[in-house]
Amino acid sequence: MSLELLPQYIEKVDELLAADLPVNELISEIEHNLLPEHMAILLEAFPLKSRLIIWQQLSSEYQQNIFLEMKNESRQMLLDSMDDDSCLPLFDKLDANSLLELTEHLSDRFIEYAISQMTVKQRSHFKKAQDYSESEAGHWQSFDENKIPEKLKVSAAKKICAKNRAPLSEVIYIIDTESKLLGEIAINRLLTLNDETLLTDVIYQEVQYLEATKDIEEAADAVILSGKSALPIIDENGCLTGRLDLDSAYQYKEQLKDNQLFQSAGLSDEEDLFSSVWLSSKNRAIWLGINLLTAFLASWFIGLFEETLQQVVALAVLMPVVASMGGISGSQTLTLIIRGLALGQITDANRQAIVKKELKVGAINGILWATVIGIITFYWFANPLLSVTICIAILGNILIASLSGVWVPWLLNKFNIDPALSGAVILTTVTDIFGFIAFLGCGTLLLL
Template sequence: MAEPLPNLIEEIVADNGNDDLQSVAESLLPAEHVEIATLLESLPVEERLSLWEALPDDRKIDVLVEMRSDPREVLISATEDDQWSKILTGIDAEDLLELMDSLPAKLMELAFQALDDQQQGYFRDATQFPDEQIGHWISHDVLAMPLNAKVRDGLRRIRRNVPQHCDTIFLINRSGQFSAAVKLTKVFGAPEHLPLVELTEEFIPVIKGSDDSTTASLQVQRSGFAALPVVDDTNKLLGRVDILSASELVNENYERQVMATAGMDEDEDLFAPVAKSARSRALWLGINLLTAFLASWFIGLFEATLQQVVALAVLMPVVASMGGIAGSQTLTLIVRGLALGQVTGANLKALMTKELKVGGVNGVIWALVIGIVAFFWFSDPLLGLVICLAIFMNILAAALAGVLLPVVLDKLKIDPALSGSVILTTVTDIVGFVAFLGLGSLFLL
C-alpha cells in the first residue's frame, strides 16, 4: 500500500464531503485486495460507501471477498441493481463460495449465471460440503497428470501455467484417484523421458473433503508443502488446499474464538448500523441478565441475614470475583487443550487432580489473605472466618467447573469458547454467594 492504513483513514475522513475520493482510489491501485478490504472496514459508513463507489468495477469482487460479512453486506445492499452485471464479470466459484452468505437470492442467481459451466460445476461440488468441512474451501486449480506421464509432459504442463502456492504435480490414475505427488523442483533438471512416478515424494499427507476445516488447515500449514491434495471417500482427487487458504481459515478460527469470549461473532462490523449492532449484542446481554437474576435470587434467600450483617453485602463482589477469575483461568486452559486435541478421556482425571491442587493452593493463600483483611476491616473475627471458608470453597468449585464444563459442552457439540464463561461465572457466583451468605447465617446471626 502506498501509505500506511492510519494515514489513509485520516485522509479519507478529512476529505469526505470534498467529493474527490477518486484520487484516493487511484492511489490504491497498486494495493492488494485485502488491504483495500481492511481500509473499507475501518471507515465510517458514509466514507466507506464513497470509497467503494470510487473503486474500479473490476476490483470490487476481489475486495468484497476479502471483507468480513457484516461490513461487506453494507456495501452490497448499497450497490444499485444495474451495477452488478459489471461488478460480477470475472467472478469465479471460489469467490462466490465466500460471498454466498452475503448475497440476496436475486444477486446469488445473477452471480451463479456469471460463472462458466466448469465454475458452476465447481461451485456445486463445494456446496455439497458444509463450511466447517475443508471440501467447501478447496481450489480446483491443480497440476494433475496421468500416472504414466513423463518429465517432458510435466515440463510442458508447467510452462503453460503454475498456480500460486503450488509446488507439486499430482499424479492420478485412470479413475481420477490421487496416487502420488512430484515436486516441481525435481521435474526441472530431470531427463525428459523419465516417467514422473520415478520422482514421487515418499510421503505427502492426503486430506479428505469431509475433514474439519481448521484441523485440515493446520495440517497444510505444517506439512512443508505449499498445498495438499484433497480427495473424496473413494480417494478421487477433488482439488487442493494451499497454505494461503489454510492460513486464512486458521486465522478466521482464532478470530472467532477471541470474539466469542464476548459473545460476538467474527463478522461484527466496527461501524455496523446502530440498530443491527444493538440487536446482535442484546441477545448476549439478555442471557447474562438471566444468569445475574439467578444469582440475585440466591442472594434474596438470605435477605434477613444481609439486613443484620451489612458487611456481607459489602464483601460479596470479592467472593464472586475470585471464583470467576480462578475458574476462567482453568476454563481457558482446558478450552485451548480441547481445540488442540490435547484433552481426552485418558488424561482428564490427571488434569482434574492437578487443577484441584492448584485451586487448593491458591484457595488457601487467598482465603487467608481475604479473611485477614475482612477481620481488620470490620473488626470481626467470625466474619473473617466466614469469608475465608467461602473463598476457599468457591475457588475449588471454580477449578472443578473449569475442567468439567468445557469437556461436557464439547461432548454436546456446544462451543465452549462461546458459552463456557457465562455458565462458569453463573456457577461461581451462585456457589460463592450461597457459601458466603449461608455460612454468614450460621456463624454471624
C-alpha cells in the same frame, strides 16, 4: 508498506469529505497505493454515506477485489444501499472459491447471477464444493492443483508445470484415467529428470492426503503440521478433487481465533464499525440476556443470607446485577474498538461518530434490560421504588460502559499501553464503581 499509509489516508479522505471537497484524485492515489484488503479496511472506517462517495470513485475491477475482502456485514450494507444494476458487476467472472466465501450471506439472485457468469469449469468446481458441508475440507478446497496423467513423459510434465503451475506448489500429482491419486513428484526433482523418462517410473507413491469429508479444523492443522505448502484432497473413491494450501489453512485458523475472541464478548467478528444501531443492538442484546441470567444467579445466592442482613438487604442482593450488566456491555464495545485500533480504522476524525453510535446502542439495550430487570425486581421484592432505583442504575451503567468502551482503549493506545491487555481491567473497574455509586446513591435517596 501500504498498511502503514492507512491511518493518514483515512484522515485525508475525512478532511475532504467534511469540507465537501472532491475526493477523486486522492482516491486514485489510494487505489494505486493500497492493496484491496487494506482499502476494505479504509472503507469500513467511514459511515455508510461517506463510504458510498468513496466507493463510486473506484474502478470496477478494484471494486470487485475490495468487495471480496470486506466483512460480510460490510458487504451487505453496501448491497442494500445500491440497486441491482450497480451490484451485479461485482459478481462477474468470479471463480468457485471466491463465490463459496460469499454464498452464506448472499441473496439467491446474486448467487444465481454469479453462477451464470462463471466459466463451465468454475461452475463445475463450485457445484463439487457445494456437495460438502461448511465443516468439511471438501467445501473449502481450491481447484488449482497440478495434476498430470500417469502415461505422460517427463518432458510433457515439464511443459504443463511451466504453463499452469499453481501458487504454493512444490509437487505435481499423478493420476490415472479415472482421476485416482497415484502419487506425486517434487517439481525440483522433475526438472532434473531425463525428458524421455515415464512418470510411472519416478512417482513417489506414499502421499499424505486429506479426505474431502475431513473436519476443516483438523484438515487445516494437518496442512500446517505437514511441512508442505499444500495437501491433496481426495473423495470417497480416491479421486483427486483439489487441495488445501498453507495460505488457506492459516486464514482459517486466524478466522477461528477472531471468532472465539469476539464470541467471548458476545459479538460477531463480522460486525461493522458503522453497522446499523438496531442490528448492533440485536447482536449484543442476546448476550446481555445470557449475562443477566448468570447475574441473577449470583444475586440469588446472596439472597440466601437475607435474614442476616439489615435494612438494605435488597440493595446488597441486587448489586451484582448492576455491576455485571455494565461489565458485559462495556466489554462488547471494548472488543470492537480494540480491533478497529489494531486495523488503523479509528482516528481523531471518526472517533466522535463512533461514540455517538455506541451511545445509541447503549441507550437501546439500557432501556430494554433496565425494564426487564425492573419488572423482575418488582415481582421479587414487591417494592416499586426499588425497581425504579435499579432501572436508573442499569441504564446509567450501560451508557457509561458504552462510553468507556470507546474512550478507555483509545486513551491507553495514546499512551502506548496495549488496550488488549489492560483495557478490560480498567473498564470493569469504571463500570463497577459507577454502577455501585449510582445504585446505592439512588437507593439512599429513594429508599431511606
